[in-house]
Amino acid sequence: MSSSSVAPPVKPPMRDALVTAAFRLFLEHGYEQTTVDDIVALAGVGRRSFFRYFPSKEDVVFPDHEGCLADMTAFLAAGDPECEPVRRVCDAARLVLRMYAENPTFSVQRYRLTKQVPGLRAYELSVVWRYERALADYLRGRYAGRPDGTLRADVIAAAVVAAHNNALRSWLRSDGRGDPDETVGHALGYVQDAFGTEPAAPAPGGTAAALFGGPVEHPDDVVVLVSRRDAPLWRVVQEIETAFGRA
């Protein structure tokens, strides 16, 4: 094959070149020891180009989060108003996972770097907090006017983020091996089980009629019945007949 038939190498966009140069230097010399001048020298661009894309050295470590936050917010805003809210925020969390899973090597490198540098850990906390607020704001809208609407929204958003991050971290600690979708799906399923229906709070008890929490409809048409163990059996059966629509 003659050299003239080889397509010229596609030059990566300047932003990507800056990220690549930065991570090469961070890994070789350490994050603190690397300056923005070092990065732009290796990438072959000027300082102003760096700051056009990244407000600070910290931002080059998390180049995808702004875009991912925007995607997540758009995804939530575009949702069918009838869709189950907890399922929707779990699906939104999967967008973040996809960003990590698309580039396992980079994600694992960043994970190790972030663990070593306290300033990056603080930066990451603020990013996580923005994801959590995006989910909570969506849920607050969906639960507006309902009792404990903001409480439910804040708690569920925090639970979704914690479940996602628990599964994501275990994937990153395994050096990004395998497909994290299943682990994250399992973790988010735990949150959906806990919150995907109205909370089935046991009634305080007293009279037989008050022994029951109300039967609650699950989106998959599952009935959850809560009862005190010492309730009369006939009362339980009657309640079940009502819940199953067979009374």
Next chain:
Amino acid sequence: MSSSSVAPPVKPPMRDALVTAAFRLFLEHGYEQTTVDDIVALAGVGRRSFFRYFPSKEDVVFPDHEGCLADMTAFLAAGDPECEPVRRVCDAARLVLRMYAENPTFSVQRYRLTKQVPGLRAYELSVVWRYERALADYLRGRYAGRPDGTLRADVIAAAVVAAHNNALRSWLRSDGRGDPDETVGHALGYVQDAFGTEPAAPAPGGTAAALFGGPVEHPDDVVVLVSRRDAPLWRVVQEIETAFGRA
């Protein structure tokens, strides 16, 4: 009353004097405009005294969190190994509330300051994260060896912190009026309802025998039964008899 009968004013400890001086200046001139030199001049102490108590200007805004974190960790470590884990972390969260509730004026001033200064917001996020880790570490110990132990621990810790903070913020926004115990208790009760028992996950279904999630014992001897709506009634009743120990 003669002046000689008046007890000499008790001089507040130097640490408290520094906090008082700092907040007076923050409120009068703004946080950014106040230097450590301004604070020590007003408190009448030297710079070295300031840094003996506070590593940085940010730390003087949150003078009680280190002590509160230590109290919380000790409280969790001292718990009866038989106590219900979710209840225990909710009680631990109440220790944080007490710190805020002991001094409503100071807590409300700090809340307003933190909202205005991004650097303080970042500091607060790192403090909240440390509380969350303390709760999660305790739960990880309690759930060690159980399926999804770290997942449950991380999700419940995040939910407890979110519920506490939702209620705390609503009290702070009301200028610290009234008793926040009830609001926070209600918020933590929501988390206890969601997680205080084993998650009652519906089985995937298929055969009649697989239509049921297992009956789960609640500490207050409540039975939670999960069933598909289309399950045969005789099968549901049989399952209930077993759960109630009457089969």
